[in-house]
Amino acid sequence: MAKSKQAPKGPSSRAVLTLLILGILGLGAIAAYVKLTPADRIPDSLRAHESAPTRTTKEHTRVKIVDPHASGPNIDYGQHDAPVPNDGDAVLTAVNGFLDQVPSVPKDARALSADVKDGIAKIQFANSFERSYGSTDEGAILQGLQRAMGQFKDVKKFYLEIGGRAIDSLGNVDISEGIEVIRAGKSAPTTSGEAQP
């Protein structure tokens, strides 16, 4: 009886070992392929940064504050890191941190709350935020907000609202249909094909 039970063990163990060796060889081959293939040949769609899990704005403990810099009418943007206060909101920290640096925005024109759902953020502002600006100021505000919101991977588009009503414009641009974010490393809004003076 004992012999008849032990008999199948030999071939089964060999099969497991064979599979194990094949598996190790396969993994080695995959590792060698990854090692020897330049990263730039990996399609964008397969790259880790494209498929990295996103964090909701509530999970941020630090945000990037967009810093506008002007040289005449040309505006460019840097950024620095800042902590999100305890029980604070990352979107509000980023938005108000940016607006604090724009002198033409009234000091009391603060973002009060933000709600993110299905890739769309609705940011509620104090009444004093709604006014119109000259086009350079307006562009600086909109592009700064686009960059500030661009750090939140779960936000694709956002609305500026007062009391639940979307703001149509800050002067010359129609923003009633929402504002698309600008991700880090992506190009700014288009300019002319003509060399600028």
Add this chain to the structure above:
Amino acid sequence: MRRLLLILVPWMAMTAAGWGQTRSAELFFTYFGSIRDHVFRVGDDCYVTSATLRSVGWQVEDREGTATVRVDERRARVALRRINDALMVPLTEVLSTLSIPAKWEATSNTLDVFAPLNSVRYERGKLSFDSALPVKPTIKRIDGPVRTVIDIEGASLQPETRMVLQDGAKIGQFKPNVVRVVIPGDVPNAVLPQGSSVTRSLEANLGSPNDPPTNTSNSNDEDPPRGGTPIPPIIINGGSSSSALQNPIANGPTITAGPLTSSSDGPTTALLSLRLSGQLSGAPTFRRPEPSVLEIVLPNTKFDLGDQAGSPDPLSVESVATSTEGNSAVLRLTLTRPMGLEISNAPGALQIRLLKPIVGNGKLAGKLVVVDAGHGGHDSGATTPAKELMEKSMTLAIAKLTAQKLAEQGAMVIMTRKTDEFIPLNERPGIANRNNADFFISIHINSNGLDSRSRGGITFYHLHDSICQVLAACIQSEIKKVSGLPSLGTWSDGKIYNSGFAVLRGARMPAVLIECGFINNAADRKRMMTDDFKQSIAGAVVDGLKVYLGEK
């Protein structure tokens, strides 16, 4: 035993994958050049040790698995990662946080990090620049012909780099990490300020060619100018015959352009084709020094037009001229009247399409012009802090004068508002569309709270609309002559926001938006408050329309 092996398999797989993902890499960092020790690439991320960053002058604090990197006043805080038993700093994440561009070379594991130049100026003998990272400028004289060369090692020109170069000075990307400024002629005793051997910004009064320098100063607060012996210029005698002025850029191959041929010249378009011996190394750009003159700048190109230059073929072109700017070739087309331009690449050629505005009988008289006074009612537009001056009032005054002058020329005029009332943005071009207007002109006053030194007027056109760009150029050219304010030229409204201005987007006819000047700049404001300014803007709009129509 079998269970143990099964447990070990995932760990083995992870170890193998980790080993496969990580590879040694090279970092090419500004003027420091190649750095190979302890540089790793994982996917598109680059990891280096804190010591490597400190070796290039950055401050790094490691604490509890994170690193705080300080570069001048900027700061990035990132999580460290253990690679090959060492804690590494994710350099690409740091650079992204600091808005410093970095790029892997296509054929090697080398990450190029060059200091992007924010601005470069050479005016009246003064050289200044500003970059995002420290660079290493040097100055030297090259003979045959004599020119003064400033090499900014570690720097790279960017599409956003603001450049103002006068007195024939040229600029180019001499090497991947060297920007070269070439000043024609000898600048005797030209030296860079003490302490500027490595700097982020520089202001140097070099003196004009053959003029002695007056003084030097350095804008770097951490390294103020000090007395002492000036750095002697490096003199290179007997330079090669290839002029550094004519060929300061060694970036990409030089191709030959020519001949220029005309394939059609109809009532609305003219097609020209410029043969190219190879692929352009960068996108061609164009500029419009005068409404009827187009200059197309081709990078890394030289012309071989034979005897064609100066003898135009198509009827729309009065004359053709060529010149060189650094390593770029400039094709200058003087047109019979202002036209739009579209450039496209075709195999072995550059297609140049001239777009002729439809001008009817070419007379302003009889044309319908909608004049839009920006803002109004509860929408004050830009204001001074105390609101004693409001954009809505200034635009209405200028719009009324414009309407009056247009009517005097026989044009029909509709104003979107004649009083202090609010008109919604989309309604303004709607008025023009419903009346089949020939032109839509919107008058505005600008503001820039971020830099109250901003001065001057801009005429905007919508995104890449070539015809509207022509109209903007015609009007801004006339404004420049009479406004008494600096001209900032014509801008696409896409530079303000990607969808442009609502009033220009909605207009179905040639449309422009004029920003007359900056309300928050004292000098602009003082000038804009005068009657003469308002009259001059109104007159310039009329004259600009006439130039566009070919009447002037």
